[in-house]
Amino acid sequence: MDRQTDNDVSDVSNLLYRHPELYEVVYDGANHAVARLAETILHDHLGRQPESLLDIGCGTGRDLEYLAKHITDVVGVDHQQAMIDYARRRRPEIEFRVEDMRTLRLGRTFEAITCFGYALANVHANRDIDKVMATYAAHSHPGTVLILEMIDPLRTDKLPRGFHIDIPDLRADAIAEYRHHPAQQLLERQRTWRRAQGLVHDHVNYRLLYPKELEYYLDNHHFEILGAYELPEKLNAASAFVAARYRGEQP
Ligand SMILES: C[S@@+](CC[C@H](N)C(=O)[O-])C[C@H]1O[C@@H](n2cnc3c(N)ncnc32)[C@H](O)[C@@H]1O
Structure with missing residues (x-):
């Protein structure tokens, strides 16, 4: 049953979201491990770094700052005003916007889209997950690579x-x-x-998605899975990174 659990800030009473400066203290990023893995995945599938990247649920924008060293055209979106205010103060050279990933429409596409830190897991209802998939597709052109950091439902003990x-x-x-x-x-x-x-x-409540479920959502929105990845040395051992390529709508 698709229980309607709304995804909004009222569902998340998170001390670190109210104090974004503490977020980066608690999640120290392990020397940009996630962004470095993303660079490897993008290079593997594009043969180079992308020229543009959209980070959805970007939080404080730390990963985006790292990725922006090699990608000139980057945009970060998050629905929490406090996170975006902090990201803009810390990273004024980067474009950040307050947007909900279910409804975001920037009217343009990117070569890469990322959604790290279980951002997608904050969206609970099946119909809302579909909306987020539609957002990914709306910002993709054929060949766009999407990278999702998911909670592996079989490794929640980690x-x-x-x-x-x-x-x-x-x-x-x-x-x-x-x-x-x-x-x-x-x-x-x-x-x-x-x-x-x-x-x-x-x-906080996280929505868990099993691999075949995720594949189904992605396939319905014209993405094909390229592979699953893990961080080296069992950092974030519950994380599964899934890369997918947008194939476009077939006529
Ligand atoms: C755990 S944080 C991860 C932040 C960042 N990606 C990272 O890895 O450090 C999850 C982020 O997803 C954002 N988020 C949750 N639901 C969202 C939605 N519907 N639209 C946009 N952002 C959302 C939250 O505001 C939060 O900043």
Whole structure:
């Protein structure tokens, strides 16, 4: 059953989204591991780096900043104003927009599209996933390479459970607990931060997509899967990176 779970900020009470400056402290990016893997995947499938790239659910824009070293035409979109405000302050040379990935229409295409950090998993209902696929297609031309960082539903036990912040203004530790809601294919994360000032609770639901399901959604929107990739050395061990190519609408 396709339960209508709305994807909006009210569904995510995430301390790090309210304080984007902390996001990059907690997720230190492991020396740009995700962006470097993306460069490898793009090079493998395009034979060079793309000339244009759209990062959907870009958050603070850190991956985009790294990718922009070799790609001149980059755009980042995220539906959270606080994330985009921070991204614009930190990375003023990059174009960032506040947009919902279900409805985004920039009226142009890109050679590469990325969606990292489980951004797609924030979209829960089947019909909304279809809308996001339509967004990917609307910004693609034949040959565009799409890279998605997905939660591997068979490796959710590898999702991080301990989190740590240690900066001059704040020391905090968090423990995360995950709970499956199989009927909705949602994985709920409850995270509790301990700080000197007391506890703060985080909450997020992730939609899990099994590989054949993802293939079906992508195929319906004219993408063919090129391959699945993992980060080296088991970083983000629950992540599966899926690359797909837009083949265009056949007449
Ligand atoms: C965990 S963060 C990942 C950010 C960044 N891609 C990274 O890997 O560091 C997920 C991002 O997806 C964004 N997001 C969730 N739902 C969205 C939607 N419907 N449209 C656009 N962005 C969305 C959130 O605001 C958040 O910044």
